[in-house]
Amino acid sequence: MKKTAIYALCDPITHQVRYIGQSVRPHVRYWEHNAPQFLIGKTHKINWLKKLHREGLMPELVILDWVDSRQSDEAEIAWIRELRKAGVPLTNGTDGGKNPVKKSSPTSYVPNIKQLRLL
Secondary structure, eight states, rough: OOOOEEEEETTTTOEEEEEEEEEHHHHHHHHHHHHHGGSSOHHHHHHHHHHHHTOOOOEEEEEEEEEEEHHHHHHHHHHHHHHHHTTTTOOOOOOOOSSSTTTSSOOOOOOOOGGGGGO
């Protein structure tokens, strides 16, 4: 069974979660997030990362969960939804998922946001 990480990029000073993503290779994906060739455009996430880099900082990578890859979209969407519901100012430009589930679809994945002391 292939596993996918649900991860957070966090502010290195406040430790607040700023972005939720998914990857089968989260440490590689972390470096892609920070590579200059990928910091193009003016999304909220890119602006936040560029600001950190100008200050000589890098975001923190926190692995929130490892899930069956068939459940990764559902898990990412659930994390984003619950953190937004808790008032966390995420930089995600979408609600998550590569192939988002229908809003009416029941979700079996429940993120444990209480595990985060980063809220």
